Amino acid sequence: MRLRAYAAYIKITLKLTLRDRVVLFFNYLMPLLFFIAFGEGLGAGTSSGAMSQTVSMVLMFGVLGTGFFGGGIRATMDREAGILRRFKVAPISPAPLLVASLVTGWAVFLPSVFLFLSLARWRYGWDQPLNLASLLIVTSVGVLAFRSMGLIIASVVNSMQESQIIAQLLYMPMLLLSGAAVPLHIFPEWLQKLAQFLPATHLYLGTQGILVRGETAWDNRAAVGSMLLAMAAGLVISIKLFRWEKDEKVKPAAKLWLAGIMLPFVLIGAWEMHHRGNERKMRMLERQTRRSQSWLIRDARIFEGSGEWIERGGVLIRNGKIERVYRGTVPDPKEARAEGIEAGGRTLLPALVDSGVILAKPGEKEPPQGLEGVLSGYVYWGVGAIQVLPDPLGLAEKYRKKVDEGEVIGPEILPGAWVPPFSLAAAEAEGGDLSILKQDLARQFFSAGYLQGLAAQGAQRPKLPQAYGAAAARLREMWGRGELPAPAGAAAGWLGLQGPALLRELELWQKEGVPAQEILRAATSLAAARAGAGGRLGRVREGFDATLLLVEGDPLEDVRALGRIHTVIVRGERVARGELANQNKSSGK
Amino acid sequence: MATPAAIHASGLRKLYGDFEAVRGIDFEVAEGEIFGLLGPNGAGKTTTVEILEGLRQRSAGEVSVLGCDPEKETDAVKDRIGVALQSTNLPDKIKVYEAAELFAAFYTRSVDADALLRRLQLWEKRHAFYSTLSGGQKQRLALALALVNDPELVFLDEPTTGLDPQVRLEIHTLISRLREQRKTVLLTTHYIEEAERLCDRVAIIDEGRIVAMGAPRELQDRVLGHARVEVKTAAPMPEELPEAWREGVATVFSDGRKMLCASAEKPARIVVELVKWLEAAGIEIEDLHIRRPTLEDVFLELTGKSLRE
Numbered sequence: 001m002r003l004r005a006y007a008a009y010i011k012i013t014l015k016l017t018l019r020d021r022v023v024l025f026f027n028y029l030m031p032l033l034f035f036i037a038f039g040e041g042l043g044a045g046t047s048s049g050a051m052s053q054t055v056s057m058v059l060m061f062g063v064l065g066t067g068f069f070g071g072g073i074r075a076t077m078d079r080e081a082g083i084l085r086r087f088k089v090a091p092i093s094p095a096p097l098l099v100a101s102l103v104t105g106w107a108v109f110l111p112s113v114f115l116f117l118s119l120a121r122w123r124y125g126w127d128q129p130l131n132l133a134s135l136l137i138v139t140s141v142g143v144l145a146f147r148s149m150g151l152i153i154a155s156v157v158n159s160m161q162e163s164q165i166i167a168q169l170l171y172m173p174m175l176l177l178s179g180a181a182v183p184l185h186i187f188p189e190w191l192q193k194l195a196q197f198l199p200a201t202h203l204y205l206g207t208q209g210i211l212v213r214g215e216t217a218w219d220n221r222a223a224v225g226s227m228l229l230a231m232a233a234g235l236v237i238s239i240k241l242f243r244w245e246k247d248e249k250v251k252p253a254a255k256l257w258l259a260g261i262m263l264p265f266v267l268i269g270a271w272e273m274h275h276r277g278n279e280r281k282m283r284m285l286e287r288q289t290r291r292s293q294s295w296l297i298r299d300a301r302i303f304e305g306s307g308e309w310i311e312r313g314g315v316l317i318r319n320g321k322i323e324r325v326y327r328g329t330v331p332d333p334k335e336a337r338a339e340g341i342e343a344g345g346r347t348l349l350p351a352l353v354d355s356g357v358i359l360a361k362p363g364e365k366e367p368p369q370g371l372e373g374v375l376s377g378y379v380y381w382g383v384g385a386i387q388v389l390p391d392p393l394g395l396a397e398k399y400r401k402k403v404d405e406g407e408v409i410g411p412e413i414l415p416g417a418w419v420p421p422f423s424l425a426a427a428e429a430e431g432g433d434l435s436i437l438k439q440d441l442a443r444q445f446f447s448a449g450y451l452q453g454l455a456a457q458g459a460q461r462p463k464l465p466q467a468y469g470a471a472a473a474r475l476r477e478m479w480g481r482g483e484l485p486a487p488a489g490a491a492a493g494w495l496g497l498q499g500p501a502l503l504r505e506l507e508l509w510q511k512e513g514v515p516a517q518e519i520l521r522a523a524t525s526l527a528a529a530r531a532g533a534g535g536r537l538g539r540v541r542e543g544f545d546a547t548l549l550l551v552e553g554d555p556l557e558d559v560r561a562l563g564r565i566h567t568v569i570v571r572g573e574r575v576a577r578g579e580l581a582n583q584n585k586s587s588g589k
Numbered sequence: 590m591a592t593p594a595a596i597h598a599s600g601l602r603k604l605y606g607d608f609e610a611v612r613g614i615d616f617e618v619a620e621g622e623i624f625g626l627l628g629p630n631g632a633g634k635t636t637t638v639e640i641l642e643g644l645r646q647r648s649a650g651e652v653s654v655l656g657c658d659p660e661k662e663t664d665a666v667k668d669r670i671g672v673a674l675q676s677t678n679l680p681d682k683i684k685v686y687e688a689a690e691l692f693a694a695f696y697t698r699s700v701d702a703d704a705l706l707r708r709l710q711l712w713e714k715r716h717a718f719y720s721t722l723s724g725g726q727k728q729r730l731a732l733a734l735a736l737v738n739d740p741e742l743v744f745l746d747e748p749t750t751g752l753d754p755q756v757r758l759e760i761h762t763l764i765s766r767l768r769e770q771r772k773t774v775l776l777t778t779h780y781i782e783e784a785e786r787l788c789d790r791v792a793i794i795d796e797g798r799i800v801a802m803g804a805p806r807e808l809q810d811r812v813l814g815h816a817r818v819e820v821k822t823a824a825p826m827p828e829e830l831p832e833a834w835r836e837g838v839a840t841v842f843s844d845g846r847k848m849l850c851a852s853a854e855k856p857a858r859i860v861v862e863l864v865k866w867l868e869a870a871g872i873e874i875e876d877l878h879i880r881r882p883t884l885e886d887v888f889l890e891l892t893g894k895s896l897r898e
Binding site for chain 1: 678
């Protein structure tokens with residue numbers, strides 16, 4: 001008998017819901033309009049990350065709308081209209097009515113997941129691998145949790161108006177602070193912290209994690225668990241507070257029950273405060289979105305990396321990889337569903353590889369401060385990958401993961417410590433020539449105070465005037481044998497300059513008679529191959545990582561052209577160079 | 590005791606804060622009886638009925654419905670009774686047959702929904718949305734839903750309020766059929782004719798108390814005991830009254846002796862004498878009728894106020 005009541009009530013609620021145009025509007029039409037607006041107008045079509053974000057966003061609209069408006073306001077309306085009163089005389093508890101509301105909300109929502117996924121895939125060519133089961137689990141749990149929150153609203157409000165107000169009061173802030181509608185980092189810190197206590201934030205991060213980072217429901221178990229708890233608490237509380245008639249009033253003490261549903265989120269929020277997992281995850285998601293932007297570089301002179309040149313061509317980048325290399329005519333960016341970068345005849349080449357980087361000076365026991373700034377410095381100067389010299393503190397391992405996952409922006413940290421035979425730039429500095437500190441290249445990224453500090457330090461160091469001559473002789477000898485090493489600028493050692501050291505190294509090589517083309521090859525394809533990444537890095541080739549450098553002038557004539565950087569792209573992300581320089585300068589370096 | 594009472598209430602009280610809506614009510618409804626609670630709005634009828642239905646808790650008194658305490662064995666009572674509430678609604682977009690099927694699923698027993706809809710003349714409307722039904726159709730549906738579990742006891746709270754007279758008659762016919770099915774019915778109304786026409790017994794309620802109880806005819810007789818003859822003539826009636834009227838007949842003239850209201854135990858005899866008397870005086874009769882005392886009169890007599898505001 002009981003089960004029959006549940007089944008009958010669920011069946012009729014579903015039917016009634018499907019007959020209700022308002023429900024269809026809020027569940028499908030409104031999210032669809034947003035979806036199309038973002039897909040067509042705001043460029044989500046040129047970036048699979050932005051597309052994922054759009055999918056997440058419209059799903060959030062659906063979940064929150066179904067929960068607060070579908071669940072909360074509907075139930076209040078039925079009570080006001082005297083409909084619930086009719087059910088009160090039947091021998092049933094409120095449970096079938098509430099369960100039916102949950103099930104209906106879920107059943108009506110679910111098709112929208114498929115609708116938006118298919119639209120993204122077929123209309124906008126969204127091609128991220130998808131863990132559908134996990135996505136369904138997380139969004140389903142989300143709908144049920146928010147729906148039960150809606151039911152509690154219905155239980156405690158005394159009028160339709162009140163329920164509208166409360167639903168709006170919860171809907172807007174939750175949507176805004178979840179990160180779904182606008183990025184969370186634009187808000188003041190205290191609001192970002194508050195967001196960690198809101199269920200919508202966890203749902204959004206879970207959805208995004210699955211869509212963008214290939215996470216599973218299990219990876220998001222804290223969020224799933226807290227939403228399940230919220231659903232259970234919501235159901236129990238709304239049964240407890242259920243009112244069949246509008247003239248039954250809520251006892252003020254009963255409103256305390258509301259605290260129950262917030263408890264899981266207070267707990268998860270407190271844990272997040274401590275653990276800061278979400279903060280990291282948000283940075284990763286943002287980076288992932290940037291990496292997945294599609295780019296079409298047009299009208300470029302391309303140095304392929306191994307010595308081959310394309311006089312005029314282009315490159316299509318999708319999801320962090322080089323999808324196509326064009327010779328001659330390049331299609332229109334719109335056709336290629338990508339954002340265009342007009343190279344205007346500039347030179348495109350693989351980003352440089354620095355084969356000898358010191359992250360911590362010998363003898364240091366603690367990791368140095370500001371390593372993240374150091375890493376961001378490399379990509380600022382177009383260094384797309386580095387190899388770390390012996391590293392007793394294990395920093396390479398630690399930061400490789402952070403860079404790969406996108407928590408930190410930096411060059412790819414290639415495995416294996418390879419000690420390069422020499423560095424002209426380092427030898428020059430040991431000899432007391434610190435002209436490198438006065439270069440524009442250094443001044444663009446470092447603060448004047450920091451550079452002056454280095455100069456003062458250098459003045460006090462013992463000078464080794466013979467060092468440069470010995471290193472140069474070694475280079476000439478190797479070049480004579482046709483065995484160029486991979487260049488290692490940052491072995492400039494104590495100076496710790498990143499890009500400028502490598503660029504100075506290349507410049508000195510040219511000065512010592514190595515042809516520019518050989519130098520470019522050594523700093524790209526050769527260095528990548530030596531580090532075991534020759535199959536995906538160091539060349540402008542289809543299927544290779546989109547880690548590229550676009551420079552003014554002709555580096556084939558003068559390698560100093562490598563310092564006149566127009567654009568750096570690392571794993572598909574167009575590096576915001578100005579932003580990185582500002583961050584570094586304001587940190588005092 | 591032949592059959593146990595379907596409803597038994599004694600000393601029933603209900604307080605809402607300081608306001609006492611029901612102030613000690615005692616009555617019994619026998620099985621198979623149609624019992625009416627008659628009283629103006631706010632007399633405490635609906636509160637009484639809702640306590641019996643298990644929807645409200647009483648403040649004091651003893652109540653038994655079908656042998657159960659509706660406050661303690663609420664679901665057991667609800668499962669065996671049928672209720673048509675005053676001012677309820679169904680969702681706009683529910684179809685008639687869907688409502689019947691839905692409610693049938695809530696009960697242990699249920700009747701064949703198709704037969705029920707036919708019986709209540711809703712068969713043609715079975716695919717119509719609730720919002721498209723007329724007032725009478727909605728009320729018939731309410732009645733159908735009250736009968737969907739083949740209840741032993743049916744509560745009808747103001748079943749015809751707000752309906753036009755024609756539709757009211759239809760509903761009365763349907764309720765009369767419940768008598769044929771030997772169902773016990775508790776009906777509340779503030780329509781006198783309804784109580785007179787349908788009920789075996791009536792309790793008149795005012796301000797939370799029962800002021801009179803009995804069969805409608807019995808109540809009428811007890812209160813007034815007399816029928817009235819009213820006559821209207823074209824010219825003023827003679828000063829001299831008929832011989833036979835000297836005793837046992839009360840007369841009131843009005844409208845310049847062109848209206849006469851006479852009351853007596855045997856109205857038929859008065860009429861004969863009246864007609865002879867007027868004929869002898871050569872006065873033309875414009876209108877003449879006999880009126881039995883109504884529950885309205887009973888109510889007026891007992892409470893000093895009118896049922897209809």
